[in-house]
Amino acid sequence: MQARREQAAVGLFVIVAAGLLIFTVFALGGAFNSSPVTYRTYFPNAGGIEPGATVRYQGGSKIGRVEVLRIDPQNPARMEMTFSVKPGVPLKTDSIVSISSFSALGENHIELTYGSPQSPSAPPGSVLPSKPYFGFADITNQLNDIAPEAKKLLATLNDRTTELQETIARVNELLNAQNRANLSATLSNTRGMLEENRPALKSSLNQVESASHKIGPLLDDLRKTSAEANKALGHVDELLAEEKPEIHNAIVELRQNLAQHQRLTGQLNSTLDTNSENIDEILENMHHVSENLREFTEVIKTRPSTLIRSTTPKEHKPGQP
Numbered sequence: 001m002q003a004r005r006e007q008a009a010v011g012l013f014v015i016v017a018a019g020l021l022i023f024t025v026f027a028l029g030g031a032f033n034s035s036p037v038t039y040r041t042y043f044p045n046a047g048g049i050e051p052g053a054t055v056r057y058q059g060g061s062k063i064g065r066v067e068v069l070r071i072d073p074q075n076p077a078r079m080e081m082t083f084s085v086k087p088g089v090p091l092k093t094d095s096i097v098s099i100s101s102f103s104a105l106g107e108n109h110i111e112l113t114y115g116s117p118q119s120p121s122a123p124p125g126s127v128l129p130s131k132p133y134f135g136f137a138d139i140t141n142q143l144n145d146i147a148p149e150a151k152k153l154l155a156t157l158n159d160r161t162t163e164l165q166e167t168i169a170r171v172n173e174l175l176n177a178q179n180r181a182n183l184s185a186t187l188s189n190t191r192g193m194l195e196e197n198r199p200a201l202k203s204s205l206n207q208v209e210s211a212s213h214k215i216g217p218l219l220d221d222l223r224k225t226s227a228e229a230n231k232a233l234g235h236v237d238e239l240l241a242e243e244k245p246e247i248h249n250a251i252v253e254l255r256q257n258l259a260q261h262q263r264l265t266g267q268l269n270s271t272l273d274t275n276s277e278n279i280d281e282i283l284e285n286m287h288h289v290s291e292n293l294r295e296f297t298e299v300i301k302t303r304p305s306t307l308i309r310s311t312t313p314k315e316h317k318p319g320q321p
Contacts, residue, residue, distance in 0.1 A: 036064060036084035037124045039091070042072060046079040047099040047108050047133040054109040055083050059100075063089055066110060083110055091128065092119040098131035 055064035064085035072080040092115030100111040122128060
């Protein structure tokens, strides 16, 4: 009787332990939680993700798993991914889905971001935007594409290096000891000349500065004069544009007077050319006459008695009255 009780107790203990184990397994598997929320996204490169891969939110703990991964029926150039997350995960319509890993050798997982606060929440089953994944193969292909250009760049760099070496050699040749000495002497002479002529240079600069200050008012006056001339020309244009008989008559008379003056000037020039010698002789005679008049005037001023008696007095002898 005692043995049966012990067997019953052991059997009851085994049953309870098995039940607890089964409950723990189902609890850890999420069987007692509410149904997860599924979303979809698309990737050009799935990055080795397989169904059952981990889904994380903002680099945190696991919040879901990849349910389905297949080729997109509408576009065979990309992969369609369906993943599920726990209820209550704050996903927005602009939340980004990306493929990430915690280390270079770590396993890839799905990473979710929050998005912007003003965006609405993503409804279940909606398509979330994704960030393209670049694996080592993509990086290798890009490096292979860049390789020819890199070779050309290296060749060009080698050519420029050779040219630079030649330039450096020429510079070293120019900057030899003799040229450095000549350059130093030239600089010394220049410095001495500047020190000697510094007062003159300063005075010249002061004069240039004062002249520049004077130029400003002159330019202002010139602008004003130009403006007034433009106004005057505008008035003249307006007068010419108006069809007034008196203006046209005045212009015609002015042209006639100008033509007459030109004719008179031509006649005067011809007369002067013809009688230039006589005019010179007349001018010379007038010059002599003016000189004689001047001498006569001087004599009258100094000795007015010459008008009534001879200018040459008789010789006075001693004993004569």
